[in-house]
Amino acid sequence: MFVIAILSFASGIYLNALYDIPLKFIIPPLILILSFIPFFIRKSSYLSVLLVLVCFMLAGMVRLGVVTVGQTAMNPSSTKEIYEGLVTESSPNTKIVKLTSPSEAVDLKVIMRTPQSLNINDAVKVFGELREVHPTFKNPYLLSWKRLKKLEGISYELRGTIISITPGKHFIHGIRNNLKQKIDASRAQYTGIMKALTIGDTTGLDEVTKNLFLHSGTSHILAISGSNIGIVTAFFFFITRFLIGRIRTLRLRGDDTRYAALVTIPFAFVFMLIAGSSIPTMRATIMITVYMLSIFIERGRNIFNTIALSALAILLVYPHSLFTPSFQLTYASVVFIILFTQRIFPLLKTGNRLLKWFLLSIGMTISATVGTLPIVL
Numbered sequence: 001m002f003v004i005a006i007l008s009f010a011s012g013i014y015l016n017a018l019y020d021i022p023l024k025f026i027i028p029p030l031i032l033i034l035s036f037i038p039f040f041i042r043k044s045s046y047l048s049v050l051l052v053l054v055c056f057m058l059a060g061m062v063r064l065g066v067v068t069v070g071q072t073a074m075n076p077s078s079t080k081e082i083y084e085g086l087v088t089e090s091s092p093n094t095k096i097v098k099l100t101s102p103s104e105a106v107d108l109k110v111i112m113r114t115p116q117s118l119n120i121n122d123a124v125k126v127f128g129e130l131r132e133v134h135p136t137f138k139n140p141y142l143l144s145w146k147r148l149k150k151l152e153g154i155s156y157e158l159r160g161t162i163i164s165i166t167p168g169k170h171f172i173h174g175i176r177n178n179l180k181q182k183i184d185a186s187r188a189q190y191t192g193i194m195k196a197l198t199i200g201d202t203t204g205l206d207e208v209t210k211n212l213f214l215h216s217g218t219s220h221i222l223a224i225s226g227s228n229i230g231i232v233t234a235f236f237f238f239i240t241r242f243l244i245g246r247i248r249t250l251r252l253r254g255d256d257t258r259y260a261a262l263v264t265i266p267f268a269f270v271f272m273l274i275a276g277s278s279i280p281t282m283r284a285t286i287m288i289t290v291y292m293l294s295i296f297i298e299r300g301r302n303i304f305n306t307i308a309l310s311a312l313a314i315l316l317v318y319p320h321s322l323f324t325p326s327f328q329l330t331y332a333s334v335v336f337i338i339l340f341t342q343r344i345f346p347l348l349k350t351g352n353r354l355l356k357w358f359l360l361s362i363g364m365t366i367s368a369t370v371g372t373l374p375i376v377l
Contacts, residue, residue, distance in 0.1 A: 001049070006308040008053045012060025013319050017151055023065045030058040064319045067153045074105065074156060080129045083158060085110070086168070087122045091202075097124060097158060105130070110158040111149065117203050119177065120276075121168025128160010151320040172273045176201075179274070196222045200276035225280035225330070226287075229268055233288050236267040261295040268292075280330050282317075286310035303338055307331065328375050336371025337364050 015021075033051050040048040081102065088109065089096035095112045099105045100123075111133065118124065133155055135144035149155065167177070176199050183194050184204075192204035202222060213219040241260035245251045250259065265288075272285040290306045311331060314321055321327040340363050348363075350356050 002305050003308045005053060005056045006312050008056040009060040009063075009312060010315060010322055012057035012062075013064045013315060013322050014060075015057070016061040016064045017147075017323065020068075021061060021065070023062060023069060026058055026061045026065060030055060030062065033058070060315070060319075063316065064151065067151060067319060074108065074130060078129060080127060080160065082163070083126045083128065083130075083160070085124060085126075087118050087120055087124060090118050090120055096154065097126075099158075108156065109152075109154045110156045111154060112158045114162065116162060116165075118165065119168060119173055121173050123166040123168070125163045125165075126158055126160045127163055128158055130156045131159055133157050148320065148323055151323065152318075172270075176274050193222070197224070197228065199274055200224045200281070223280060224275045226284040226334075228275070229271065229281060229284040229288060232271045233264055233268045233292075237261065237264040237292075240264055258296050258298065261292040265289050265292050280326060282314055283310045283330055283334075286313050303342075304335075307334060307338075325375065329372050332371045332375055333368040336367040340364060340367035 016026075033055055037048055037051050037055070040051060083099055083105065084101045085097040085099040087095050088098050093113060093115050095114060095118050097110050097112050099108045099110060110130065112124075112126070133146045133149050135146040146155075179199050180195060180201060183191050183198070186194075188194060190209075192202075192206065192209060195201040195204050200223075205222070210219070213222060237260055240263045241256050244259050244263075245256040247256070250256045268285050268288050272281050275281050287306050287310045290309055314327065341360075344367075345360060345363055348356070348359055350359070
């Protein structure tokens with residue numbers, strides 16, 4: 001039921017992106033249906049369930065509609081002036097900047113294309129001009145770049161010359177920059193790969209290295225996701241359980257595992273923040289958090305409910321992610337891997353542990369490939 005409700009929420013986001021329905025036509029029906037649900041819970045369970053699903057769908061439409069309501073309308077001109085803002089997202093060639101001046105552009109989020117290394121929360125001053133985002137991507141039945149960025153709350157691009165950069169003072173970014181400097185100072189042979197695997201910084205990867213990973217089909221290794229979060233969380237979980245297990249009373253009651261699971265959760269969130277908080281990283285962190293909480297409260301784990309909960313959390317924060325390959329590939333691969341491990345792998349009867357591990361590895365690879373193939377194509 002919970003999974004269906006989240007799918008309804010996602011369908012609401014999709015419908016509003018498709019038809020761009022104003023909030024004044026969505027919010028009143030949502031409030032009306034919510035007020036009627038209590039009257040149908042005892043009389044008709046089927047009708048109440050249907051109304052709940054409709055509410056989730058309308059809530060998804062509202063969530064996406066809220067993004068575009070607060071967008072600042074501008075009249076871009078060819079006149080250049082000085083713009084100031086904070087970097088909110090950073091990739092090797094594209095940055096998202098939230099403007100702080102001039103006054104008519106305050107809180108406006110814009111795209112800035114530059115290969116220059118900028119970190120999140122850095123303050124930048126640019127002499128340039130604002131332009132509307134141009135539609136790109138000519139693939140049929142796909143959203144244009146302009147439409148996708150508008151769903152993200154971005155309708156303009158800042159073009160110009162960077163005058164100054166003031167490093168951000170957020171403590172998380174301070175830790176991230178400190179780790180980056182230590183890796184660079186280590187003089188290791190592959191510092192770019194090390195930074196990508198540990199702090200999610202891909203700016204140090206040259207084109208030759210990127211192409212090697214791309215052509216070998218292993219580029220996903222460079223993206224911090226479930227495996228990285230899982231390794232870090234497991235590392236701190238086993239250390240914490242060992243330390244708590246030194247307390248004899250807790251160990252004999254079996255509470256060492258429960259409390260270790262609870263104490264481990266903050267480590268996963270800190271690593272997520274240091275790694276850049278990408279959608280795969282957030283998804284893995286949420287799933288691990290729910291799993292650890294289920295250990296603490298000693299309740300059974302439902303993996304599909306956990307996945308649905310992580311999807312809901314991401315869509316609440318970034319509703320536009322429903323239309324991005326990162327979100328789609330992440331959940332398609334995870335769902336098909338789970339289907340394989342729960343439905344097909346138990347049918348493979350063998351007492352050889354090495355063979356069993358080999359079949360599991362091959363099967364998970366094939367299932368993830370099959371699940372993501374339609375999206376990749």
